[in-house]
Amino acid sequence: MIVHFEPASEEGIASVVRSAAAERVTLAIVGGGTRSGLGNPVRADRTLSTRRLAGIVAYHPAEMTMSALAGTPLAEVEAALAANGQMLSFEPMDHRPIFGTTGEPTIGGVFAANVSGPRRYVAGAARDNLLGVRFVNGRGELIKAGGRVMKNVTGLDLVKLMAGSYGTLGILTEVTFKVLPVPPAAATVVVSGLNDAEAAAVMAEAMAQPVEVSGAAHLPESVRGRFIDGALPEGAATVLRLEGLAASVEMRAEKLVAALSRFGSRSQLDAGQAKALWAEIRNVKPYADGTARPLWRVSVAPSAGHQLVAALRLQTGVDAFYDWQGGLVWLRMEAEAEAELVRRYVGALGGGHATLVRADGEARARAPAFEPQAPAVAQLSERVRATLDPARIFNPGRLAAVA
Template identity: 85%
Template sequence: MIVHFEPASEEGIASVVRSAAAERVTLAVVGGGTRAGLGNPVRADRALSTRRLSGIVTYDPAEMTMSALAGTPLAEVESALHAKGQMLSFEPMDHRPIFATTGEPTIGGVFAANVSGPRRYVAGAARDSLLGVRFVNGRGELIKAGGRVMKNVTGLDLVKLMAGSYGTLGILTEVTFKVLPLPPAAATVVVSGLNDAEAAAVMAEAMAQPVEVSGASHLPESVRSRFLDGALPDGAATVLRLEGLAASVAIRAEKLGEKLSRFGRISQLDEAQTRTLWAEIRDVKPYADGTRRPLWRISVAPSAGHQLVAALRLQTGVDAFYDWQGGLVWLRMEADPEAELLRRYIGAVGGGHAALLRAGEEARGRIPAFEPQPPAVARLSERIRAQFDPSGIFNPGRAAALVQN
């Protein structure tokens, strides 16, 4: 039976780590446990959760910065921000629907996994909002890096390195991050009836317009009815989000609709529909189906996403939709993950990253969950891990790449 630890202080976490290092036993590091199915299985001797290390430490709305303990529920952070008309600009997704997990996402887990949503391609990833961290390394030492303002760049590279390291370098105990004003209004322009290639061209056209599109996604007919309870217009939907002051959003939506009307039928979603739709895109609603069918998160050039999917459809059964102007492909395989085929085709369309988010236990045990690194990068990653965690006690088996989109 695995022993579970839930320390309520940094020193408590450090003590557990020191004991594990001395006894040469491994630790599975978790926050709220909502991403339990992500990546290769972590088989450890003990489990350590940060969920009791909870609370907002400081929040300065005027400076648009917040510090919070790593186990603070994401919902608590977002509630405090919304009360002041602010938000996390990178729009972190909730992984519970696709993994069929419970618990509460934590702010530490968000940064440890570099979780970002539809606004990422214009606002940056989670790591781009991270200003400072406190964490416990594999020796049980407490490390502090970064600060509360962006101009303080001391240790900034270390801060970014911790974001997306999936608990393989250290255990985050506190994070400091910047926030942005919450847009007071939003609308979505819908172009209906386009195939994947046509949608890629339309999204590129939309991004070239001076209308500040903050979300660009294409929902093929195979998934369109699973959004907004089927309320989207008939046909594949290419959806483009606009945010800001209400009057500005209305004018920009009208201009964008006029510009794109030659490509297909134009309609518009109101603010309530827009908020719902983009939350569903963020949380990958079509594939939150309670199954373990393989689900890939693929990052490629925006012009290459539809080419990749078209090539795969000639070889195997797949379903997909697109975010980040086509550069993020959510791809569900009907049977085997087909990792070798997929990664070969990614190389053929110009390269990118593929992460196997979900699969059956057997597939998760044999397929590298993250994009295999070039040999030189892999050696550098191992040297970095050896410096942070010399005994190799954190999240054994989780081969997390240190650079992930």
Template identity: 80%
Template sequence: MIVHFEPASEEGIATVVRAMAADKASLAVIGGNTRSGLGNPVRADRVLSTRRLSGIVSYNPAEMTITALAGTPLREIGEALAENRQMLAFEPMDHRPIFASSGEPTIGGVFAANVSGPRRYVAGAARDSLLGVRFVNGEGEAIKAGGRVMKNVTGLDLVKLLAGSHGTLGILTEVTFRVLPLPPASETIVVSGLNDAEAAAVMAEAMAQTTEVSGAAHLPESVRGRFLDGNLPDGAVTVLRLEGLEASVAIRAEKLTKAVGRFGAVTRLDASQTARLWTEIRDVKPYADGTRKPLWRASVAPSLGHQLVAALRLQTGVDAFYDWQGGLVWLRMEADPEAELVRRYIKVLGGGHATLVRADDSYRQAVSSFEPQPLPVAQLSERVRAKFDPHRIFNPGRMAAIS
């Protein structure tokens, strides 16, 4: 993708948008361009990158808040936080491995796509850490919303609305967000030999304990060998992460081991192994295989994820593993995306949503990448877009992306 515009200021971005609106030309908005394969492939007339709009504006470790320009590399944010033993609670995924893309993920891109990893079900999504934004709307107007403290919001919460809109409502230029202390210790409890249904029961049992599990995933035998270079126990493994003060983690690990030990053999991973394993789970390592095989990200009730996979296996070739206590299912199809089948089964199971994260361009052209919205929601989304982007210039390939 050729970048035509790389403004170094918010006013520069606004100038480009006003010109595009006047010409009624469409505009693809990118940060580091690491998620270029996501969405339906609609060629935009022009491309704008925010990567030159970079730098940390302010960071107060004592208040655990940070403000950064949207094009700031995520790596730079992580380094600044690490120096103060702090972190992004929502563990944003790095999409480069599954898309085989290059470039640097940006903090604006993380919030625009609401990117969240394994800790999401206990710490919230990216949008839950977002306190304030500056953005340019489809008229080329610079708008500020929110601030440096979390407040109750009445009416339309622009901060939360921009997060997860995939650049279809406006171009983020600055974000303010909260961070959390980095846990000084961590450990992972591994339960071996469970099938998918048994694993769902074990994860539910673990979450019912007072051990404060911060990560719960199940890795069936088909994917187990692709984590930690295969250095996990044989068979399927169910993994449960504990984080906190060293003494607290040790006590909670003993309690959790006793609680889940009756379900299967238990082993434990140290802090180094834990950090690596959960990074690989976060980045969907089994399916970062250099192929374009269709990859789905399905969200359902945690107790029903294994039922979705079982139903699909009766109809088509599918590989899968589970995160978020079973509520997030990564599905890799062997052939076609089977969009109708995936979404029909999710509906039968009581609801949820599925995003086609990766596929060949021909499939992405024919299949809606984002979950089709119910008519009332779609109509509301359309009215919101009409206010933010009346000329319909932003990210035409992601017009169903407000989430």
């Protein structure tokens, strides 16, 4: 039986870590447990959760910053921000639908996994919004980023390093991050009936216009009907979001529609439909299908996304849709994960990052879930991990130190 710890303080977490290091036992680090299916399987002797280490420590709306303990539910953070007309600009994804998990996502988990959504390509990732961290390293020492010189990692940005480390370098106990005002108005333009290559050209054209597009996605016909209860117009949907002051949004939407006049049929969604649509794109609704069919999150150059999908369709069964102007491809395989094939084509198209987000246990154990690092980067990652977690007690089995 695996022993489960839920300390309610930083010192409690540090004490558990010190004991584990002394006894040479390993720890699986979890927050709300909503991303338990992400990455390679973690095989640990004990589980340590930050769930009870919760609460907003400081919030300064005028300065647009917040500090919260790592186990604070994301919903609590977002509610406090909404009460002041503010938001997390990077739109963190909720993984529960695709994994079929329960529980509450935590703010520490958001940053530990560097979770971002449709606005990421203009607002930055979670990592880019993180200002400071407190964490417990593998020796059971409490570290505040910037406040302590660490042997062998002097000069490295520990804040950025901890974001996306998936609990392999330390246990986040507190995060400080920036927030932004909620845009007072938004509009979503839909261009219908385009194939994948045409949609890539339309999104590139939209991004080249002086209209400040904050969301650009393409939903092929195979998935279009699974968004907003099938309320999108007929045909594949290329969707473009504009945000800002109401008068500005209206003017920019008119300019965008005019600029795309030579492409397919154009329309606009009402505010309620648009809000629901972008939440469903963020949470990958088409593939929240209650299965463990392999699901890939692939980041490539925007012009290469549709080429990747076309090449894979010649070799295997695959369904896909596109976010980030086509640079983020969500791929659901119909049978096997095909890790070697996916990564070979990604490399042939100029490189990128392919993460096996979901698969059955056998597939997750067989293939690296995260993009293999170049030898020099892998060597540096190992040195950093050896410094922060010398006994390798955190999340054994995870094959990426920083993602």
